[in-house]
Amino acid sequence: MSKSSKPTLTTEAGAPVADNQNSTSAGIGGPLLLQDQHLLEKLARFNRERIPERVVHARGSGAYGYFEVTDDVTAHTSAHFLGEVGRRTETFIRFSTVADNLGGPDAARDPRGFALKFYTEEGNYDLVGNNTPVFFIKDPLKFPDFIHSQKRDPFTGKQEPDNVWDFWAHAPEATHQVTWLMGDRGIPASYRHMNGYGSHTYQWTNAEGEVFFVKYHFKTNQGIRCLSSDQGAELSGTDPNSHQTDLLQSIERGVFPSWTLYVQIMPADEAADYRFNPFDLTKVWPHGDYPLQRVGRLVLDRNPDNVFAEVEQSAFSPNNFVPGIGPSPDKMLQGRLFAYADAHRYRLGVNHTQLPVNAPKATEANNYGRDGLMAANAYGRHTKNYEPNSYGGPVESGAPLSAPRPVTGYWGTHEAPQHSKDDDFFQAGELYRLMSEEEKGRLVANIAGGLAQVSREDVIEKNLAHFSAADPEYGRRVEAAVRELQEG
Template sequence: MSKRVLTTESGAPVADNQNSATAGVGGPILLQDQHLLEKLARFNRERIPERVVHARGSGAYGYFEVTDDVTAYTKADFLGEVGKKTELFIRFSTVADSLGGADAVRDPRGFAVKFYTEEGNYDLVGNNTPVFFIKDPIKFPDFIHSQKRDPFTGKQEADNVWDFWAHAPEATHQVTWLMGDRGIPASYRHMNGYGSHTYQWTNEAGEAFFVKYHFKTNQGIRSLSAEQAAEVVGSDANSHQTDLLQSIERGVNPSWTLYVQVMPAAEAAEYRFNPFDLTKVWPHSDYPLQRVGRMVLDRNPDNVFAEVEQAAFSPNNFVPGIGPSPDKMLQGRLFAYADAHRYRLGVNHTQLPVNAPKATEADNYGRDGYMATRNGSRHDKNYEPNSYQGPAQTDTPLSAPLAIHGWTGTHAAPLHTKDDDFFQAGELYRLMSEDEKNRLVANIAGGLSQVSREDLIEKNIAHFAAADADYGKRVEEAVRALRD
């Protein structure tokens, strides 16, 4: 085997990679040492801006296999035939912490899947919880600021966290999830994933359905108590990354079964809960889970930076048969996610290998910008329409149109018959065993008792009491016991 030759970025061979060029033995370094300058300049630029949210993450490749016929609901090609397999990439992440944070912390987990379909990439961006803290994207920057490091103290502050929740009663449902047993997954393999948002499916006949995605882990749910998590973080801050990497390397390939809840579009307006409210679930008794297929992860990335850090997921990457719903949080994310990647990675981030289509090719009139690798030849025009056989529109919408009516303005979300901020949080609490309730209350009290202002404590306790009287009473007693 011939020996590989070390080269500069321009491909020229490097004569000496151990010693800088100097003016004589022991003399000062010469500005003409192009290899030295190139290495130092590249090193200075190795880091790109980290994600504001979901900064700490891990990823893997795998495939999705259809096991059940869902063609009655969607014309999406990758879901069109039982047995069909589609390559995918998934990125798991924590939400609030920075890139250097620990894995085993109490935080929601991102669960983002990129399907490399023959009709283009489909990105399904969700979490390990079926709900979220807020229902309108205009509140998202404020929510994240309240959970991040305080500008003055440089660390997360209980006052900020619970002050925001005190003024966001719709967060009570998600806070109950977060502070419960599933708030700290034992690993990425041992947690469920959810699309969380409501999406639209459209079949070949043009009929529209609203759907919610549920990825059920086939490894079983496993979580950590606060005490167990502290021990794990102390021994391996990268515990979830280590577990995912090593399990796939050993050939123990994790898998999830995908189910959907399907609601005929005509039923949405009269449903007892607002079906587009991200703080609400659809009870399975109303819309049972229907199996779709299974996701298997079987290959680790070769380079974490190139394939995990540069992976870009955008919920506006739809394929024919799948589209958005009026979910306001989803609508905001249709812009925000893609814009975040344009900022972090550049306008041509979709040309990076992990983000580029694999089962088809991108063909459009986008040109130029930083790191452009697909600019066409002298025969390709950069405008449309043209008479040079350039790519043209299909005139076939990806999904069914959404009916709208009324006046423009800053409207609150419409209320349905069972809509309030507390009912479903109470239902979740009442499903828990006594041990689960005790741990939930202890986790809440541990954080809420650190808040300096009594009025904020009282507002939060009132939210839990509105969900369930026993819930509020237990939290109040636990907080008082810690503060006395």
């Protein structure tokens, strides 16, 4: 091998990796396959990098509350907890920052996790999202690399602009989320003053078996409030626990935060011919195409009694569905169906679902899972640990949680399916053009402040090209701001 050539990327067993950008799927746009050893090894290895802190979303706060249905959505889903106007379901929510560790400040510029557990009568339903409707990447194979680029550098022990912006330079699809992150909503004033989004696309199925794809939007009833970069830096130094303090004190004094849930609903047969890939996590569905439809309201009215037991040990897995709700072919969602549950099995143990905050409340778990570290389900002589059996143990329902969907094509690593208007930059440009002149100025300053610290000119140029592709003015203004900082 010459000095100028690069070594071949391999699995941990030394086998060469043919494609490190696209997971193996059942045809173009189809669900991911369990046989993708590289994806599973990469995600499983990534989940085990930290003990015992969460690798991502480590810094968090939580609260209990309830969800109340205000509008009839039974035409679109048979989910019991959504089946009657006025029905209330107990909930637990965990808010979090993403990139920093457990000791990081609340007022950092970072997306915020918005993870919600519904304790329904048909089992726990976990909806795992963020305070942004999009994300940086659209294939889970790139997730460990993305997070590595945003976390502390192995040598310097701190976040490095070179790493952050180098990854984004090689991920043009991140331009939309970078524009969100570097804009005014990049630092919420508190957890109460931000929206929450399911971000992914999910499947709803009604009682007749009709299938719809949906996106969740939790709109804060407190109004959007954000901090500038200077305000965030000052607050991080004076009160690193600012968001935790705000949430705790507001609930304690009876000022209960609330959100109104809306959904966008797409009939399943419209997905294939939609002008861009509706399962691409880097894109939103324009409200003009699929308007917001109100569902209900989320209210937080009780603080945890023990932060470690109830917030730190809370576990959310997007594969916890209930009848009437299921996954979509969204690649990032498909990867997270495995990765989140696997992370909890590693971090908290295989019996983490028996912890009070994670256990069902409106029903009970009844299965053949046994033993393992900290097992509390001490089944005795009158129960069997296998199925089927002749001794009256629990049996399968025969009713799938959601409707089956057809798949076609050959297995292999495929790029995301291309629709007529698919583009990595258009929606980022749309977001930029929606901003006021003052908002644009702050966005440009925030981007330039980080990009000007990058040591490689080629990395700077690649990122500038992304902003220019989104909007020529956007690119010109960022470049001018970067050059001014470099010269100063």
